[in-house]
Amino acid sequence: MSNTRVLPLLEPESDVAACCPPLDERPLSAREAESAARMFKALGDPVRLRLFSLVASHAGGEACVCDISDVGVSQPTVSHHLKKLKEAGLLSSERRGTWVYYRVEPSVLAAMGALLAGAAKTV
Amino acid sequence: MSNTRVLPLLEPESDVAACCPPLDERPLSAREAESAARMFKALGDPVRLRLFSLVASHAGGEACVCDISDVGVSQPTVSHHLKKLKEAGLLSSERRGTWVYYRVEPSVLAAMGALLAGAAKTV
DNA sequence: CACCTGCATCGATGGACGTCAACATAGACA
DNA sequence: TGTCTATGTTGACGTCCATCGATGCAGGTG
Numbered sequence: 121m122s123n124t125r126v127l128p129l130l131e132p133e134s135d136v137a138a139c140c141p142p143l144d145e146r147p148l149s150a151r152e153a154e155s156a157a158r159m160f161k162a163l164g165d166p167v168r169l170r171l172f173s174l175v176a177s178h179a180g181g182e183a184c185v186c187d188i189s190d191v192g193v194s195q196p197t198v199s200h201h202l203k204k205l206k207e208a209g210l211l212s213s214e215r216r217g218t219w220v221y222y223r224v225e226p227s228v229l230a231a232m233g234a235l236l237a238g239a240a241k242t243v
Numbered sequence: 244m245s246n247t248r249v250l251p252l253l254e255p256e257s258d259v260a261a262c263c264p265p266l267d268e269r270p271l272s273a274r275e276a277e278s279a280a281r282m283f284k285a286l287g288d289p290v291r292l293r294l295f296s297l298v299a300s301h302a303g304g305e306a307c308v309c310d311i312s313d314v315g316v317s318q319p320t321v322s323h324h325l326k327k328l329k330e331a332g333l334l335s336s337e338r339r340g341t342w343v344y345y346r347v348e349p350s351v352l353a354a355m356g357a358l359l360a361g362a363a364k365t366v
Numbered sequence: 367c368a369c370c371t372g373c374a375t376c377g378a379t380g381g382a383c384g385t386c387a388a389c390a391t392a393g394a395c396a
Numbered sequence: 397t398g399t400c401t402a403t404g405t406t407g408a409c410g411t412c413c414a415t416c417g418a419t420g421c422a423g424g425t426g
Contacts, residue, residue, distance in 0.1 A: 143295060143299045144300045146296075147296050147297040148297075153290070153296070156286075156292055157289040157291075160283045160292070161283075161287030163280065164286075164287040165284070167276075169276040169279055170271050170273065173267070173269075173276070176266045177268055194415070195374095196373090196376095196416065199373060199374055199375080200374090200414075201414085202373095203374080215423090219372070220373065220374090232359050233359040236355050237356055288383090307402095308402075308403065316384085316386090317386060318403075319388095319404080319405080319406095320384070322403060322404055325403095325404095326405095338392085341393055341394065342402070343402080343403060
């Protein structure tokens with residue numbers, strides 16, 4: 121455990137992780153919605169969702185770009201989408217020698233899960 | 244065991260509720276990603292997210308369109324976004340007399356929560 | 367040094383999307 | 397019937413976005 125490392129969250133661009141209450145608790149403010157929508161939007165593209173799932177499900181929690189080649193789009197497009205996922209705070213990247221490795225950013229995922237967990241209980 | 248046989252995925256338009264395994268279980272197929280991305284995409288707009296949160300947090304789990312007027316966009320735009328949320332399977336609507344009421348579709352939310360719950364555990 | 371490979375960036379293009387005003391439709395009421 | 401109110405629909409417009417080929421850059425290998 122001890123995995124709950126809280127991000128600094130200083131930049132207004134990436135106030136992404138601890139932004140919002142459960143969706144059914146109260147109406148989101150414009151600011152909250154803006155920040156949360158960025159995360160959902162990042163996963164709102166089929167290619168990005170496959171890329172993200174590919175990284176998330178890969179052994180060790182990280183994947184090299186070289187492992188990704190069968191998503192049906194060109195290499196520049198893959199790079200473009202990985203960048204988008206990184207900008208949304210969902211992935212982080214690290215270059216090790218020749219290859220670049222991407223890994224899932226757990227805190228942001230937890231935030232999205234919290235948003236939905238509330239609304240899912242709404243029956 | 245209990246290999247969680249998934250649904251037949253009948254309608255290509257609304258295979259939305261029980262589409263996908265947790266994001267970190269295995270790479271999503273193109274079909275799965277397509278279906279799941281539709282849901283995320285629907286929440287990927289700030290206005291739609293506010294509308295959805297507004298309905299989800301409203302008393303009784305439903306809200307009349309007349310309750311919604313302060314999202315910062317015109318009425319036709321509100322109607323447009325509500326339609327999008329409905330097409331994505333996140334909301335359902337019902338006309339009762341003069342007013343139209345929208346409510347949250349719980350199964351779809353549960354599906355999205357399941358997708359993320361898996362990936363959130365990924366540390 | 368030169369050469370090759372893995373990945374990012376650039377510039378262009380076609381399509382999708384958010385937004386609005388104008389109009390259409392449906393129900394309530396007189 | 398007619399009129400008013402509440403929503404949905406249409407058409408248009410501007411912007412964003414996914415995609416690609418070409419190119420650039422970094423790191424390994426000879």
